[in-house]
Amino acid sequence: MKMHYTLKFNPRVIQDLEDEDDLDKVVSHSDDFANVYLVDLPCVEGIEANIPNRELAIGGPPVPFPSSNASCDAIPNTMMLSRGFVSRCADSEYTPLESIRFREAILGSGHTFKNAEEFRNAIYQMSLGGRLREINPGTIAEYTSDEGHFMQLFIAHAFSIQGFIKGCRPILAIDSCHLSGPYKGALLSAIAYDADDGMFPLALGVVSSENYEDWYWFLEKLKGVLDGKEVVIISDRHQGILRSVSELFGIGNHAYCYRHVKENFSSFLNKQNIRGKKGKEDALLLLDSIAYARLEIDYNEAFEKLVRFNDNLGKWVVDNNPEHWAMSKFPKKRWDKMTSNIAESFNAWLRDERHQTIYTLLLMHMDKLVAMLDTHMRGTEKWKSVVGPKTEENLMSNIMRSDPISVLPYLGGTFKVFTGEVYLVVDINQRTCTCMTWQMSGLPCSHVCAVIRTLRHDVYDYIDPCFHVSAQHLIYSGQFQPLPTHNMPKVCEDGSLQDCAGNFFSTLQPPHVKRPPGRPRQRRIESQFTHKRAIHCSRCNGIGHNRFKCNNPLP
Incomplete structure (x- = not known):
């Protein structure tokens, strides 16, 4: 009816x-x-x-x-x-x-x-950036439009900017994910690490898609909030990222995510005439040895083994720029961060919010961000030493492995260290070790821990200050004010928008939405190296099937 x-x-x-x-x-x-x-x-x-x-x-x-x-x-x-x-x-x-x-x-x-x-979102978006800057001075909130339609949005909260400048290590992981709300598009993000390797979001952007123009615009705005601080960017090898990062930050500051490199290597490996699962696992282990080798001699040794295993695999490594993902080849300090997993975690962290409209996404992200930052701040009070739990665990592991190492003091603060296989040199004054771990990670390696034990010094005095609790306090020392919406702008007689203070805003239409071809994907494409839970049979206690498909005879 x-x-x-x-x-x-x-x-x-x-x-x-x-x-x-x-x-x-x-x-x-x-x-x-x-x-x-x-x-x-x-x-x-x-x-x-x-x-x-x-x-x-x-x-x-x-x-x-x-x-x-x-x-x-x-x-x-x-x-x-x-x-x-x-x-x-x-x-x-x-x-x-x-x-x-x-x-x-x-x-x-x-x-x-x-x-x-x-309809309300379209009105609010026009003044959202201004209100964020007004409530939290120092916040960078900018958007662009094309013929009155929303195009791009960049937001870096003042709390995040100040925390990164004051205490975070100069390394950022960037990534993108799809928005599934009514306006679609892509969400770009730049994520830093706090003093205990916790996720510390620095900036996010909403753009039409993941392309060179949008990535360049986002990274250009990101560079502007860094206050001249040189950073290392970790990302996948999307063509838009490769081009924009090299133009804005320099090609020497771009580190490739090793997990993505390894997946590409695995795909190439499947096309080679390598028999058996064991052969593929051996090839992947050789690639790990190449990527994680800290010394040039170790890199060359691992590379020669891979060439002997399969010459085509060696050519693949050379053609795929190992200077951007192999530890011994990368020219800058990357703090042992080999992947952009923390940015992937940020995308998963906003899984539900990505289904909302742009305005709702931003408000929900603010609330969720403040809750996470507050959790990290309160967690600092539970630290049992001057470093966080994750850093403490890594340090204790190095101390335990230093027990069988013998130390022979030399002059000028240098020490000869014998591991049982090779001799290494530790310079306690210059804070260097032949293995390069101390220089690359900022944490004393097992060889340095052996020297510190011999000197009867405090091992925490030899940790990089960026891991100390004082750095954590600096990172989370700012203020973050909530965004009130009770006095948002209203529509005037002439069609313009005006807030309670008499400020006028230009009209802004929602972004153009183009339906992508094909059926929308409901599940993300999983990594080849995702560890799945093994299926156990309750009938025969075997692995790889359940009781309904069990054909094994009962004992």
Whole structure:
């Protein structure tokens, strides 16, 4: 049964949009309400919905108007809409909003909104950056538009900027993930490490897709917040990232994520004539030896073994720029960070928020970010020493491995260390070791720990200051104020937006949305090296099948 309603509409409710309640009065929306058309005809509100017969109970509760069944069929004698606007509505699943007041401000380009929440987001986005900068001075919030439509957004909160500059190590992991909300696009991120290798988000961006132009714009803004601090960028080998990082940060500061390199190597390995699972595992172990070798001599030895194993694999290593992912070849200090896993963790951390609209995503991200930062701050109070639990675990491991190492003091603060196989030299004053671990990671290796034990010194005095609790306090020493929304801008008579202070904002339309070809992917493409839980059979206690597929005889 199809019914049409024409209700009286009080125009006074759209005079002032002081808060969200006022906006809800203009456009009521929920799963139980009909879609609303604001029309040119004064004091008229047209509602049209398909109502199931079973809901038309006499004497029962008020009949709901399910928005999922709303129709966009125009009624000319009631709505007085233009032919172009009617055709756009008929071909769209969106519910149009139209009025003299809102036509130029919101529908200037013909875009329509699905519900009042998206309509509110379009208004709020125009002043979001300014309010973030106002509430938290030092915050960088910038966006770009094209012909009035939203294009790019970059946000780096003042708390994150100050924390990174004051105490974080100069290394960042960048990555992107898809947004599955109504406007699609991609979410770009730059993630740092705190004093105990905790995730410390520095900046995020919302762009149309992962391409060179968007990556260059995002990284250009990111470079601007670093205050001239030189950093090492870790990422995958997306062509847009390769080009933009080399142009903005220098090719010598770009480290490739070894996990992605290893997956590419594994794909190439499958095309080679290598028999058996054992052969593939041996080739991957040889690649690990090449990547994690700290000395040039160890790198060459591992590389020669790989060439003897398969000459094509050796050529693959040479052709894929080992100077960007092999430890011994990389020219800068990368603090033993070989992958961009922390950026991947950030993407998974925002898995639910990525389904929201842009404005909702930003607000939810702020709340979630503050909760995580507060957890890290409170966790610092539980540190049992001057370093965090993760750093303490690595340090204790090095101390345990230093027991069988013998030390012979030399002059000038140098020591001859014998591991049982080779002799190494430790310079306690210059803080160097022949194995290069101390220089690369900032933590004393087992050879240095043996020397420190001989000197009866405190091992914590030889740890890089970026791991100390004092650095952690500096990272989390800022303030982060919440973002109030009670006094957001309102739509004026001329279609512009004005806040309570009299500041005007240009109109902004939502981004253009293009539906990608094919069926939307529901599950991400898993890594080849993801460890899956083994299936156990409860009938025979075997591995690799369950009891329903078990063919083994019972004992």
